[in-house]
Amino acid sequence: MQIKLSAIVFILIFWFPDLVKSQESYALSESSQLTIHGKTNINTFDCAYSFNNKNEVTSFHTLENSEHIVISDVNFKIPIEDCECGNKMLNKDFQATLEADDHPYIDINISRLIFRKDRANEKEKTIWANLTIAGETRWKKIEFTSEHLEGQMLHMKGSFQINTKNFDLKKRKRFLGIVKVHDKVGISFLFKFVKNQ
Secondary structure, eight states: OHHHHHHHHHHHHHOOOOSSSEEEEEOOTTEEEEEEEESSSHHHHHHHEGGGGGGSEEEEEEEOOOOOEEEEEEEEEEEEOOBSSHHHHHHHHHHHHHTTTTOOOEEEEEEEEEEEEEOOOOOOEEEEEEEEEETTTEEEEEEEEEEEETTTTTEEEEEEEEGGGGGTTTOOBBBTTOBOOOOOEEEEEEEEEEEEE
């Protein structure tokens, strides 16, 4: 088994030497943002999380060649209590709806991201991610655009929708059930990666 594995690695290096040209480390920029957009029968609301609240910067190991940058095993942990919905009442309802006491994070896990170094190429792409909310994990298709900027910065921007029924969420109702939250919730994001010095 070890001989076969060594042979495969040798073939990859021999035939695709540019694929393992350099291994760098990128960190998630503090200016990255994620916003959850909800709607009730009365109005709309936004709950935003800014990564500049983080005490630690998340780093990712990457593979880089002359045309692409590949970031593997990308995992974003969004602390629900740090999402700002505009006022204390909305914050409390939001945290209760997502069962933050038992499940304090929204987890987004992506196995691999590929960025082209050609900045003119900004086509919309599709990936599948593991999305975990209130302890329930579902596969989710995410559409986004990516961009490689000067100064060794990578942008990933997009949005997607979830149905709260798929995560078995007990939506909160206020004012004797008059205010009802719609099942479909939108999530928009801008993730910025910068090369570690």
